[in-house]
Every structure is written in structure tokens, then in C-alpha cells.
Amino acid sequence: MWTFTSDVEEYAAVAEPFLLGDPVRNTVALTVLANLRAGMPAKGPRFGWWTADGEVRGAVFHTPPHPLGLADMPLEAVAPLLAALGDPAEVVGRVELTSEVKRLLGEPGRLVPERLYRLGALAVPGTPGRGRLAAPADFPLLVSWYHAFAEEVRMGMGDDVVEVVARRLAARELFVWEAGEAPVSLAALSPAVGGVCRIGPVYTPPSCRRNGYGAAVTAYASQVGLAERCDQVVLFTDLGNPTSNAVYQSIGYVPVSDYEHMTYDGPRSAGHRS
Numbered sequence: 001m002w003t004f005t006s007d008v009e010e011y012a013a014v015a016e017p018f019l020l021g022d023p024v025r026n027t028v029a030l031t032v033l034a035n036l037r038a039g040m041p042a043k044g045p046r047f048g049w050w051t052a053d054g055e056v057r058g059a060v061f062h063t064p065p066h067p068l069g070l071a072d073m074p075l076e077a078v079a080p081l082l083a084a085l086g087d088p089a090e091v092v093g094r095v096e097l098t099s100e101v102k103r104l105l106g107e108p109g110r111l112v113p114e115r116l117y118r119l120g121a122l123a124v125p126g127t128p129g130r131g132r133l134a135a136p137a138d139f140p141l142l143v144s145w146y147h148a149f150a151e152e153v154r155m156g157m158g159d160d161v162v163e164v165v166a167r168r169l170a171a172r173e174l175f176v177w178e179a180g181e182a183p184v185s186l187a188a189l190s191p192a193v194g195g196v197c198r199i200g201p202v203y204t205p206p207s208c209r210r211n212g213y214g215a216a217v218t219a220y221a222s223q224v225g226l227a228e229r230c231d232q233v234v235l236f237t238d239l240g241n242p243t244s245n246a247v248y249q250s251i252g253y254v255p256v257s258d259y260e261h262m263t264y265d266g267p268r269s270a271g272h273r274s
Contacts, residue, residue, distance in 0.1 A: 001050070001052070001080075001081055002049070002060075002077070002081055002084050003046055003048060003049055003053050004046060004047065004048040004052055004084070005046075005047055005048070005053065005142050006044070006045055006046055006047070007047075008033070008037060008045065008047065009037070010035045010047075011033070011047035011048075011049070012033055012037060012063075014049050014056060015029075015033075015047065015049045015059040015071075016030075016048070016058060016194075017056070018056040018057070018058075018072075019033070019059055019071060019072075019194075019209055020194045022072060022114070022256065023193060023194025023195060023232075024118055024196055024234055024256060025072060025082035025094070025116065025194050025256065025257060026059075026071050026072060026085060026194075026234060027116075027190075027193070027198050027234050028068060028069060028071075028072040028092075029059060029061055030192065030193040030196070031062055031190045031193055031198060032069065033061070033201040034094075034191055035139075035191070036063070038191075039213075040167070041163075042063040042064075042106075043063075044064050045061075045062065045063045045064075045083075045242055046062045047058045047059075047060070047061050047062075048061075048081070048084075049097075050073050050074070050075070050080075050081075050263065057073065057074060057077070057262055058071065058072060058073025058074060058077045059071040059072070059073065060073070060081060060082075061087075062088075065088040065111060065191070066090075067088070067089075067091055067092045067261065068085070068088040068090060068091045068092070069092055069093065069102075070093025070094065070097045070098070070133065071093075072090065072094075074096070075096065075100050076132035076141075076167070078097060078100040078101060078104065078254055079100075079103055079104055082104055082105065082240055083102070087105060087264065088264070089263065090124075090260045090261070090262065090263050090264070091108075091260075091262045092114075092259065092260070092262070093259060093260070094257055094258070094259055094262050095113075095257075095258045097256040098259070098260040098262055099260075101192040102262070102263065104140065105264065106244060106264075108262035108264050109263055109265035110134065110262070110263040110265075111260055111261070111262050111263075112200045112238060112240065112260065112261040112262075113238070113239040113240065113258065113259075113260055114237065114238060114239060114258070115210045115237050115239050115245065115255055115256075115257075115259070116234060116235075116236055116238050116255070116256040116257050116261040116262060117234060117235050117236070117237065117248055117249075117251065117253035117254060117255055117256060118233070118234045118256050118261060119222055119226075119232065119233040119234070119251070119253050119254075120252050120254045121252050122219060122222055122223065122226070122251060123219075123250065123251050123252045124219050124223070124253045125178070125212055125215045125216055125219060125250070125251060127211070127213060127215065127216035128135065129177055129178050129184070129213070129216065130177070130178050130215055131175055131176070131177050131178075131216065131219075131221070132168055132175065132176060132178060133172060133174070133175055133224075134174035134175060134176050134183075134186075135162060136169065137171060138169075138174075138176060139165065139166070140185060141183060142169065142174060142176075142186060143161055143162055143165050144201075144231075145181075145186050145203050145205065146161045146254050147161055148203065148205065149201050149203040151171070152203075153238065153254065154186060157256075164223065168170055168188060169235060173188050173189050173190065173191070174186065174187075174188050174189075174216060175187050175188070175189065175221040175224065176217065177189060177213045177214065177216045177217035178262055179208075179211070184202070184204065184205075184208040184211070184213045185202070185203070185204040185208065185213035185214050185216065185217040186202065186203045186204075186217065187199055187200075187214075187218050188200055188201055188202075188221075189203045189218070189221045189224065189225050191229075191231075192225075192229045192230035194208025195231035195232060196228055196230055196231070196232045196233070196234060196235070197218065197225040197230040197232075197233050198228055198234050198236075199222065199225075199233060199234070199235035200223055200235055200236060202214055202217065202218055202235075202244075204217075207241065214244070214247060215247045215250065215251050217230055218235070218247075219247065219251045222251075228239050234256070235248060239258070257274075
């Protein structure tokens with residue numbers, strides 16, 4: 001049975017212990033929850049948890065305009081979820097769950113396959129330059145890079161980019177790689193939840209690519225995370241980009257599970273449901 005609320009504290013009290021049972025695979029759900037409890041604005045949020053035999057066994061979260069996020073849940077919880085919430089415009093979750101969504105709703109207009117990686121033994125590349133925490137003077141550049149990243153991956157950032165960068169800069173979550181005394185690449189590191197930090201986004205402007213800067217800044221942010229903030233570091237990649245997947249594996253990231261980000265173009269036929 002699904003129970004829904006718009007109260008983040010009510011959701012946290014019930015669902016957080018379940019999510020912390022696997023903080024790696026539930027990294028996004030936990031990070032969103034932590035950010036909301038820390039004051040991150042959200043318009044019309046909705047949260048839910050699936051209960052079976054008196055125990056919480058699944059969770060879902062939606063903070064528009066971001067996708068409906070499927071945390072861990074049994075497959076039999078997906079159909080009742082869609083029946084309760086209606087047809088979603090966007091869904092993201094483990095491939096086992098999104099496959100069930102596709103069985104019920106049909107194929108999406110756009111599908112981005114993703115893979116969750118966890119850092120094993122970090123291999124620091126010998127890239128020229130140095131990593132550092134981003135500073136207030138970097139703010140205009142970081143805003144422009146966030147905009148460029150969103151355009152390149154063809155997914156809106158949802159929130160106001162200026163607000164996002166300002167918040168993450170103040171929280172010491174943004175790192176840059178410098179070469180020739182100029183920033184050439186960016187990596188963000190989420191706050192630790194359940195001992196897990198997540199890298200993302202990582203962005204290198206086209207003029208600076210193929211120099212190893214993305215790997216270098218990711219390795220640097222990962223080092224800071226493990227040394228000062230968390231026990232494990234994870235990241236997501238677009239499986240359609242073999243270069244980035246190879247780069248992250250080269251510095252020690254190992255696959256955990258596959259996910260899909262699906263976008264539906266319009267109303268689905270009721271005949272797709274079963």
C-alpha cells in the first residue's frame with residue numbers, strides 16, 4: 001500500500017531508515033531528502049512509501065520540475081504507484097523498475113540509459129595542473145558552465161541555475177581543476193548521507209577537452225570526499241557516452257547498477273496499462 005505526503009519531515013521519519021538500508025543505490029533519494037531538510041526550495045513536492053506486511057519496502061519522491069524518482073521498491077509496487085499518481089512526464093530509476101513503467105505506459109519519447117558507479121581503489125591521474133575548492137570569484141564562470149552542461153545533456157536543471165550554483169558554492173560542494181592558472185574543469189560533490197557522497201555534475205568546456213581534466217577534477221573531488229566527508233563516493237554516467245564511462249573506470253570507479261531517465265511526450269493510451 002502506498003502512502004503519500006507533501007511533508008518532508010513526515011516522509012523522512014518513515015522512509016529514511018528504509019533508504020539508509022542501501023545508501024549507495026538510494027543516493028539520489030537520500031541527497032534530495034537531505035537538501036530539502038536543509039532548506040532547499042521545492043514547489044509542490046510529493047513523497048511516498050510502500051508498506052507491505054507492516055514494513056516500509058519502497059519509496060518515491062517528486063520535486064517538480066524534476067522527474068519522478070523511484071527509489072528501491074518491489075516490482076508489484078509500480079502499477080499501484082502509477083494508478084495513484086497518474087501518468088508521469090518524466091521518470092528516473094533502476095532499469096528493473098523503469099522497465100515495468102514501460103510495460104505499463106508504453107515506450108517513452110526519450111530514454112537516457114545511465115549507470116551508477118562506486119569508487120573502488122582511486123587511481124589519481126598525472127594530469128598537469130591542480131585541483132582546488134571553487135571560490136566566490138569563480139561564480140560567473142561556474143554559472144555559465146552549469147548552463148552549458150544542461151544544454152549539452154539536453155536536460156533542464158529545473159531549479160534556477162544561479163541559485164543552485166550559489167547554494168553549492170556556499171556549501172563547499174564545487175571543485176575546479178586549474179591548468180595554466182585558469183579553471184578548466186568542474187566537479188560537484190553532494191553532501192554525505194549515509195556515509196555516501198555523489199559526484200555530479202562534471203563539466204569540461206569543449207576547448208579544454210581531451211587533456212584529462214575531467215578525470216583529474218573528478219579524482220580530486222573524490223579524494224576530498226573520502227578524506228573529509230564520507231566513506232564512499234558514487235557517480236552516474238550516461239551510457240551513451242563511452243568516453244566518460246571509460247574515464248571514470250580508469251580512475252577506479254566500478255559499476256553498481258543501471259538506471260534509466262525516461263521522458264514521455266504526451267498522454268499515453270489507457271490500453272498500455274495492465
